[in-house]
Structure formats: structure tokens, C-alpha cells
Amino acid sequence: MPLVHNKVITIERHIIEQQERSDGATGDFSALLRDMALAFKIINREVMQAGLVDALGATGQENVQGEIVQKLDEFANTVIYRAMDHGGHLCGMASEENAEILPIPKEYRCGKYVLLFDPLDGSSNIDVNVSIGTIFSILKRVTPEDTPGELQDFLQPGYKQIAAGYTIYGPSTMLVYTAGRGVYGFTYDPSVGEFLLSHDDIRIPEHGSIYSVNEGNYHKWDAGMKRYIDWAKMDVPEEDKKAYSLRYIGSMVADVHRTLLYGGVFLYPADIKSYKGKLRLLYEANPMSFVVEQAGGRASNGQSRVLEIQPEKLHQRTPLIVGSPKNVDEVERFLNAT
Numbered sequence: 416m417p418l419v420h421n422k423v424i425t426i427e428r429h430i431i432e433q434q435e436r437s438d439g440a441t442g443d444f445s446a447l448l449r450d451m452a453l454a455f456k457i458i459n460r461e462v463m464q465a466g467l468v469d470a471l472g473a474t475g476q477e478n479v480q481g482e483i484v485q486k487l488d489e490f491a492n493t494v495i496y497r498a499m500d501h502g503g504h505l506c507g508m509a510s511e512e513n514a515e516i517l518p519i520p521k522e523y524r525c526g527k528y529v530l531l532f533d534p535l536d537g538s539s540n541i542d543v544n545v546s547i548g549t550i551f552s553i554l555k556r557v558t559p560e561d562t563p564g565e566l567q568d569f570l571q572p573g574y575k576q577i578a579a580g581y582t583i584y585g586p587s588t589m590l591v592y593t594a595g596r597g598v599y600g601f602t603y604d605p606s607v608g609e610f611l612l613s614h615d616d617i618r619i620p621e622h623g624s625i626y627s628v629n630e631g632n633y634h635k636w637d638a639g640m641k642r643y644i645d646w647a648k649m650d651v652p653e654e655d656k657k658a659y660s661l662r663y664i665g666s667m668v669a670d671v672h673r674t675l676l677y678g679g680v681f682l683y684p685a686d687i688k689s690y691k692g693k694l695r696l697l698y699e700a701n702p703m704s705f706v707v708e709q710a711g712g713r714a715s716n717g718q719s720r721v722l723e724i725q726p727e728k729l730h731q732r733t734p735l736i737v738g739s740p741k742n743v744d745e746v747e748r749f750l751n752a753t
């Protein structure tokens with residue numbers, strides 16, 4: 416994956432150039448992504464201040480940490496909605512934080528896309544200054560234009576996504592997205608207030624030696640999953656395999672971002688407590704799976720391709736195994752061994 420050193424390309428320029436290359440693309444879609452980038456800058460500003468507020472709170476206000484977590488979840492949710500409700504591109508939104516579809520206010524035009532998002536992913540990491548993120552997914556509506564979006568516009572399988580991506584608020588803030596023609600990463604330069612292309616055409620390694628999972632759930636997993644993790648930790652000389660390393664941040668965005676760049680596998684399997692898995696299909700699994708597949712990786716629920724699951728509910732959950740193609744193959748081999 417070539418790092419870009421010789422050209423300065425903002426995300427806006429990149430989106431326009433991408434659009435010029437695709438047949439039939441309209442300015443609608445690039446304006447939509449541009450509006451999203453603005454929302455991410457505003458959330459980034461707030462996230463960057465959260466640590467400062469937290470440090471002050473630690474001097475005596477005991478309940479501030481919990482409130483900050485809640486405030487940031489809610490703040491990010493509101494910022495995205497308000498940045499996106501009036502552009503005329505969307506006919507509705509759905510957020511992990513809201514039970515129902517978020518309609519476009521009556522005074523604004525309804526457009527041809529729907530937006531689904533997890534406004535703040537990894538929110539339990541906010542008060543310990545660990546990377547968190549925002550995840551988004553864009554679908555083209557299936558109901559007639561110029562009317563409010565309906566549930567069926569949102570309940571489409573992931574392979575129908577027009578674009579998806581995430582922003583990671585970490586040591587540096589990055590926006591990674593795909594519009595179905597490769598994966599591009601932009602690093603936020605706060606001094607100029609722009610996301611600049613830093614990772615051109617990201618490709619995930621075919622195989623990696625890192626696995627990423629909440630191993631505290633080990634005793635709740637089924638036998639196949641336990642066998643895979645036992646094997647991941649072993650040297651297996653006859654397979655020329657060394658023990659894998661474990662990395663687990665607990666923010667899916669950060670764990671999948673590392674998996675994308677270094678290779679390996681991120682897993683959130685079903686267990687006896689969360690028998691459908693924990694992660695949400697529409698706000699987390701589908702967009703991250705689309706990004707990883709576009710970078711040459713794979714995403715599975717253990718039996719089938721995540722992007723082919725027909726959603727039945729807005730807040731449906733799914734087991735998720737996502738990462739380097741060969742690592743996902745390995746996991747499936749263990750899960751499906753009788």
C-alpha cells in the first residue's frame with residue numbers, strides 16, 4: 416500500500432475525482448460524503464476535548480466519566496443527523512442509538528440515499544483515552560423518489576452498499592472509506608482542518624499473525640471457536656505456523672483498522688449469552704465488512720458471507736469474523752469441522 420507523500424489531496428478532491436471516473440455518478444453522492452466529513456470534524460473536535468474534561472473531572476466530580484460517555488454518544492448522534500438532514504441527498508437515516516428510522520424533516524427535500532451509522536463506536540473507551548470511532552453505511556433507496564424513506568430502504572443486504580467507512584479518533588484522526596472501487600485512508604490535519612489522502616488503495620495482507628477477540632468470553636463459546644483460539648496460540652511446526660499474537664482494544668473500529676493494515680483476524684462470535692453475536696449487522700458488521708472486502712479481505716458470520724445476509728430488523732446482530740482472507744478461511748475451517 417503506497418503512502419502518499421508527493422501530492423496533497425483532500426477528501427473532497429478525491430471524492431470528486433472518483434466520481435468523475437464512474438459512469439452515471441452525480442454530484443449528489445460526493446456532496447453527501449463531503450457533508451459526512453464535516454460531521455466527523457465536529458465530532459473529532461469534541462472527542463479531542465473529552466480527555467481534558469475528564470482530567471478536570473477526576474479532581475472531584477465522580478460521576479463525570481459516565482456522563483461524558485453518554486454525552487459523546489448523544490453528541491455524535493445529533494451532529495451527524497443535523498449535518499445530514501438538510502442536504503437533499505437522504506430520504507432517511509438509522510442510528511444505532513435510535514430504535515426507529517430517523518425521518519428527514521418535512522421542510523427539506525427527500526433524496527435517493529439512506530444513511531446508517533454507529534455514531535460512536537467503542538464508547539466504553541472514551542474515559543480512558545483509547546481510540547474510538549464512527550461507522551457509516553450508505554444505501555440507495557428502493558422505494559420511489561421524493562417520498563420519505565421506508566424500512567425496506569434500510570433492510571438491504573450489505574453487498575448493496577454504495578459506500579461505507581469509518582472515522583477513527585485516535586493518536587491521529589483518520590477517515591477510511593470505500594465507494595466500491597478500493598479503500599482509501601485520509602488523515603486529519605487539524606492545522607488546516609482537512610482530511611488528506613495518506614493511505615492510497617489500501618490492501619489487506621493475505622494472511623496475518625494477529626487475532627483479535629474478547630477472550631474473556633472463551634467459556635461461553637462453542638467447541639469449534641474454542642478449538643480455533645487454542646490453535647491460534649500454538650506453534651504448529653508441521654504447518655509451519657507460529658503462535659499468533661493477541662491484540663484487543665475493545666473498539667471495533669480500532670481493532671478492524673489494525674487488522675486492515677497489519678493483517679490477521681477480528682472476531683466477535685456468538686456465545687451462550689449473545690447467541691446471535693453482539694455486533695449490529697447494519698451499523699457495524701456490514702460497513703466494516705464492505706471496507707475489508709474492498710481491500711481484498713473476507714467477512715463471514717461463520718457460515719456465510721456477511722454482506723449476503725438479508726436483514727430482517729434494524730438492530731439485528733450477527734456473529735462476525737473479518738480480516739485477511741486466509742485467516743477467515745482458517746477460522747471457518749475450525750467452526751465447521753465436525
Ligand code: AHG
Binds near residue numbers: 539
Ligand atoms: P458501541 O460502543 O458502539 O456500543 O460498540 C461496542 C462494540 C465494539 O466496538 C467492540 O468491538 C465491542 O463492542 C466490544 O465488546 P466487549 O466489551 O464485549 O469486548
Ligand code: MN
Binds near residue numbers: 535536537667
Ligand atoms: Mn459500535
Ligand code: MN
Binds near residue numbers: 511533534535537538
Ligand atoms: Mn455506538
